[in-house]
Amino acid sequence: MNAIKFPPNFIWGTAAAAPQIEGAAFLDGKGESVWDRFARIPGKVVGDANLDVACDHYHRYPDDFALMRELGIKHYRLSIAWPRIFPQGDGELNQAGIDFYNRLIDCMLAEGIQPWVTMFHWDLPQALEDRGGWRERLTPEAFGVYAETIVKAFGDRVKHWITLNEMRCFTILAYGDTIRPPGLNEGEKVVNQTYHHALLAHGLGVQAVRQHGGENAQVGITDDCIIPVPVIETEPHIKAAEQAIRELNIRSIDPILKGEYTELYHTLTGENAANVEPGDIELISAPTDFFGMNIYTGVYVRAKEDGSPEILPFPSGYPTADAPWLKLIPQAMYWGPKLIKSVYDVPSIYITESGAGYDDVPTETGEILDLHRRQYVRQCLMELHRSIGDGSPIEGYFLWSFMDNFEWLDGYTKRFGICYTDYSTQKRTPKLSAHWYKEVMQQNQLV
Numbered sequence: 001m002n003a004i005k006f007p008p009n010f011i012w013g014t015a016a017a018a019p020q021i022e023g024a025a026f027l028d029g030k031g032e033s034v035w036d037r038f039a040r041i042p043g044k045v046v047g048d049a050n051l052d053v054a055c056d057h058y059h060r061y062p063d064d065f066a067l068m069r070e071l072g073i074k075h076y077r078l079s080i081a082w083p084r085i086f087p088q089g090d091g092e093l094n095q096a097g098i099d100f101y102n103r104l105i106d107c108m109l110a111e112g113i114q115p116w117v118t119m120f121h122w123d124l125p126q127a128l129e130d131r132g133g134w135r136e137r138l139t140p141e142a143f144g145v146y147a148e149t150i151v152k153a154f155g156d157r158v159k160h161w162i163t164l165n166e167m168r169c170f171t172i173l174a175y176g177d178t179i180r181p182p183g184l185n186e187g188e189k190v191v192n193q194t195y196h197h198a199l200l201a202h203g204l205g206v207q208a209v210r211q212h213g214g215e216n217a218q219v220g221i222t223d224d225c226i227i228p229v230p231v232i233e234t235e236p237h238i239k240a241a242e243q244a245i246r247e248l249n250i251r252s253i254d255p256i257l258k259g260e261y262t263e264l265y266h267t268l269t270g271e272n273a274a275n276v277e278p279g280d281i282e283l284i285s286a287p288t289d290f291f292g293m294n295i296y297t298g299v300y301v302r303a304k305e306d307g308s309p310e311i312l313p314f315p316s317g318y319p320t321a322d323a324p325w326l327k328l329i330p331q332a333m334y335w336g337p338k339l340i341k342s343v344y345d346v347p348s349i350y351i352t353e354s355g356a357g358y359d360d361v362p363t364e365t366g367e368i369l370d371l372h373r374r375q376y377v378r379q380c381l382m383e384l385h386r387s388i389g390d391g392s393p394i395e396g397y398f399l400w401s402f403m404d405n406f407e408w409l410d411g412y413t414k415r416f417g418i419c420y421t422d423y424s425t426q427k428r429t430p431k432l433s434a435h436w437y438k439e440v441m442q443q444n445q446l447v
C-alpha cells in the first residue's frame, strides 16, 4: 500500500472555544458577553438556545481531558473567555477566572495535552460593546491589557498563542450584516474601522507574547480567509486565484501580511478606508511565528478573458454538509495554504480548524457512524498532503471540534464534534470519526 505519510513532527490536534463549550456563563464572576446577550433575543439563535450551560466543560474538563488522552489527542486548541478575566472588558480583574484557567491548563498538561490558546473567539464583554465595541479604539486598547494579563498568568505553561479567531465574524458580519452580535447594519466606513481595530488588537496580542511570553513562545493569528479555488488547475486560472485571494481578504489578512494598507486596499475601499494612526501599521504587521487558517470551504474562480478573476456562483444541488454554508470543496485545503504561500510568502501555516457539521443521530446501539464527516475530513487531508508535497509550509492540523457544541446561530442543532454530546446527560461518546482520527494521529498517515 502506498502510504500517505505526513512529515515527522507534524502536529495533530482538535479544537474548541470557550463560549461554545464552557457554559457557566454567569458563574464565579464571569461578565456577560455579546453572545450571552444576543442569544437571548428571541429568534436570533435556532431554538432560542443560549450558552448558559453548553457542554458544561467548566465543570467537566477533567473528564474531557481524560477522554482526549484516551483518543490520543496531544494538542488542543482552546480559547480563554475575555469576560471571565475582565467581566467589564477592562478595569477590575476577576481572580476566579484566572484560577479557573490555571486549573484547566494544569489538568491538560497532566494528561499530556499541549494547549494552543486563542485569546479571542468572539465573546466580547458586553460592557465594552455598550461603549462602542469594535467600532471604538478603546476595544483594542482593552484587549491589549487583557492579552498582557493572560500571557503573564499562563505563559509559563502556554507556548502557543493565537490572537484572534476569524475576524470577519465579529467585524463585517456583526456591524455590517446584522447576523452576529451586536447585529448592526452600519456603513462601509464603520465596518472598515472595525477591521482596523481588530487588526490592532492582533498587533497588541503579538506584542504581549513577545514581551511576556518567554523566549520559546510562538504567536500567530487565525483567519477564515475566503479561499478561491481555481476551477481548472492551469496557469491562467491559478493566476486569477492569486489575484482573488488578495481582493477577497483585502481588509483582514492583506494589511498584516503586506505590512501596509496597499494601493489595492485604497482602490477597493475608496473614501471608506479606515482611519489609521501613526504606529498602527508597525503594530499590525509585526512578524508572527505562524499563520493560522480555518478551512472548511471556498469559492470557485476562473480567469476572465483579461485574466482577472471571476467568482462562480454555486448551482443548486452543489453538495454541502448539513450546515448549508459548508459547500464541500476539499481542494480549498490544497489551494488555501498554497496561495497564501505564493502571494504572501508565509513561512509557517497551521490549519487551526477544519471539519464538517451534520445532524448526527446515534444508531439503536448508541454508535454514531458519521461516515460523511470521516469522508470529508479524509478528502481534506488528502489535499493537505498534496499541498505539503507541493511546498506549502503546513506544520499542523486541528480538527474542529473535539465535541459537539454551541454552533452559534445554529444553536445545538449542527454537530461538528468527533465526540457526540448528549445535551440531556452531558455524556460524550466518541463517534466513528474519532476512532478513525485516533489512528491517523498515531500513525501520522492517512488510514
Ligand code: NOJ
Binding pocket: 017, 020, 165, 166, 294, 353, 400, 406, 407, 408, 416
Ligand atoms: C469556525 C469558528 O471558529 C467556530 O467557532 C465554529 O464553530 C466553526 N467555524 C464551525 O462553524
